[in-house]
Amino acid sequence: MKIWSSLLAVVALVLIAWLGTGVAGLYTVFGVGIPYLAFLIFALGFIYRILKWGRSPVPFCIPTTCGQEKSLPWIKHNKIENPSGTAGVVGRMILEILFFRSLFRNLKTEKRGDKLGFGSAKWLWLGGLAFHWSMLIILLRHLRFFLDPVPSLVRGLDGLDSFLQIGLPILYITDIIIVAALLYLLARRLFVPQVRYISLASDYFPLFLLLGIVTSGILMRYFLRVDVVSVKELALGLVTLRPTVPTDIGSIFFIHVFLVSSLFAYFPWSKLMHAGGIFLSPTRNMANNSRRVRHINPWNYPVDVHSYAEYEAEFKEKMKKAGVPVETE
Amino acid sequence: MIYGGKKIFAGLFIFVVLLISPFLANIGKADAQPNPSLNTPAINALATKQCVGSQQFMRTYHMQLLNQWRDQALRHGEYTYVNSQGQKFTISLENTCLKCHSNEQQFCNTCHTYVGVTPYCWECHQKGATQ
Ligand code: HEM
Numbered sequence: 001m002k003i004w005s006s007l008l009a010v011v012a013l014v015l016i017a018w019l020g021t022g023v024a025g026l027y028t029v030f031g032v033g034i035p036y037l038a039f040l041i042f043a044l045g046f047i048y049r050i051l052k053w054g055r056s057p058v059p060f061c062i063p064t065t066c067g068q069e070k071s072l073p074w075i076k077h078n079k080i081e082n083p084s085g086t087a088g089v090v091g092r093m094i095l096e097i098l099f100f101r102s103l104f105r106n107l108k109t110e111k112r113g114d115k116l117g118f119g120s121a122k123w124l125w126l127g128g129l130a131f132h133w134s135m136l137i138i139l140l141r142h143l144r145f146f147l148d149p150v151p152s153l154v155r156g157l158d159g160l161d162s163f164l165q166i167g168l169p170i171l172y173i174t175d176i177i178i179v180a181a182l183l184y185l186l187a188r189r190l191f192v193p194q195v196r197y198i199s200l201a202s203d204y205f206p207l208f209l210l211l212g213i214v215t216s217g218i219l220m221r222y223f224l225r226v227d228v229v230s231v232k233e234l235a236l237g238l239v240t241l242r243p244t245v246p247t248d249i250g251s252i253f254f255i256h257v258f259l260v261s262s263l264f265a266y267f268p269w270s271k272l273m274h275a276g277g278i279f280l281s282p283t284r285n286m287a288n289n290s291r292r293v294r295h296i297n298p299w300n301y302p303v304d305v306h307s308y309a310e311y312e313a314e315f316k317e318k319m320k321k322a323g324v325p326v327e328t329e
Numbered sequence: 330m331i332y333g334g335k336k337i338f339a340g341l342f343i344f345v346v347l348l349i350s351p352f353l354a355n356i357g358k359a360d361a362q363p364n365p366s367l368n369t370p371a372i373n374a375l376a377t378k379q380c381v382g383s384q385q386f387m388r389t390y391h392m393q394l395l396n397q398w399r400d401q402a403l404r405h406g407e408y409t410y411v412n413s414q415g416q417k418f419t420i421s422l423e424n425t426c427l428k429c430h431s432n433e434q435q436f437c438n439t440c441h442t443y444v445g446v447t448p449y450c451w452e453c454h455q456k457g458a459t460q
Contacts, residue, residue: 050337
């Protein structure tokens with residue numbers, strides 16, 4: 001049910017874009033209006049979510065650690081696994097974002113006979129990393145549609161990615177990798193019983209949406225080609241705020257862009273916000289310095305205390321009369 | 330109340346700048362669309378200014394056509410191409426395409442620079458005669 005409804009939602013999006021441009025001819029709506037709207041929703045939604053997280057207090061110092069804390073000079077400090085200051089936190093964060101180090105520690109728990117076994121499980125790490133890196137490279141390569149002249153960095157990336165020189169237009173290596181990675185991530189949810197049990201529609205939908213985007217992109221590049229010069233005209237029109245709408249681009253392009261717009265508009269309200277959330281995770285963005293620096297809970301309520309010294313000062317005479325021993329004197 | 334406000338605002342600032350960088354990079358730039366020139370002796374001498382295929386087909390599919398030509402010629406030894414109108418062309422990058430489009434710089438290249446592709450064909454094949 002969750003799977004079919006997610007798949008159906010993506011199919012519906014494709015149909016909307018196809019009917020909207022191929023049949024109704026609403027090129028301005030799908031080529032300009034919706035992309036701008038999606039961009040605004042993405043930017044404002046992202047900022048809103050970050051500010052909302054920023055308003056949540058962090059009551060305790062809770063970095064997750066798995067190495068030796070900074071201690072006596074002759075005990076070797078593990079600077080990355082147990083950061084003691086900002087530099088360590090930044091270093092660990094960069095490695096986490098670029099290489100998913102915490103996911104690398106992913107374990108699988110299995111019952112072997114009547115013994116419980118823990119084994120390393122790296123496939124999720126590999127699949128996740130392959131998908132995210134391909135996506136980043138594809139996004140950077142797409143900058144060739146939005147920048148004129150095309151920066152040499154983007155051209156270089158293009159050259160590296162098409163380095164196998166297979167076919168014309170040349171096959172991009174990342175196109176193969178991203179499809180394989182997305183299919184693996186989907187198969188994992190479909191065929192591993194434990195993962196399937198905890199998967200929700202909000203897990204399947206982004207996967208199907210990304211598969212839709214990637215499939216439409218690949219179709220457009222290798223099979224149902226569109227005039228890329230007109231595409232660039234449209235894209236440059238968007239970023240120079242002088243939108244033009246060429247009508248000679250095939251519907252496949254508008255399907256691609258509509259799916260991308262849907263992804264952008266959906267992003268801030270979904271689990272995909274982990275892209276921003278990783279920076280605000282207390283378990284990752286705090287230094288483990290709780291033995292040196294007192295972490296003040298922002299929730300702390302200013303409690304009116306009545307210390308024993310104050311108590312004694314107030315009742316000293318009465319205590320003495322009653323023969324209760326007093327500390328002062 | 331935003332906790333760690335300075336860091337959060339710095340992060341958001343970077344986010345917004347990255348997001349709008351394509352807009353910023355294009356400020357004050359005119360959208361110079363490529364204007365491939367057809368002004369070559371071979372094309373000027375044509376009675377009907379016609380390419381191997383229709384203009385729309387050439388614009389979108391010429392790279393796939395070239396690939397097909399290459400495979401036909403080099404893998405199947407087939408050196409004639411018949412287009413949808415029954416016209417015959419000799420399969421050759423240098424002696425067919427570039428005979429008419431002898432102005433590679435003002436033709437192929439204007440488009441390719443615009444969209445950021447660098448076909449590697451010229452590592453071996455000769456560009457047009459009027460380079
Ligand atoms: C989340 C964002 C996006 C993703 C993941 C994505 C993905 C892809 C993929 C995988 C391809 C196949 C070819 C390649 O790898 O370059 C592709 C092609 C393409 N995409 Fe996107 N895309 C995105 C956004 C956009 C946007 C905003 C545009 C609007 C200009 C666009 C326009 C195109 C075009 C014109 C092609 C065909 C390129 C060619 O023929 O060489 N894409 N896309």
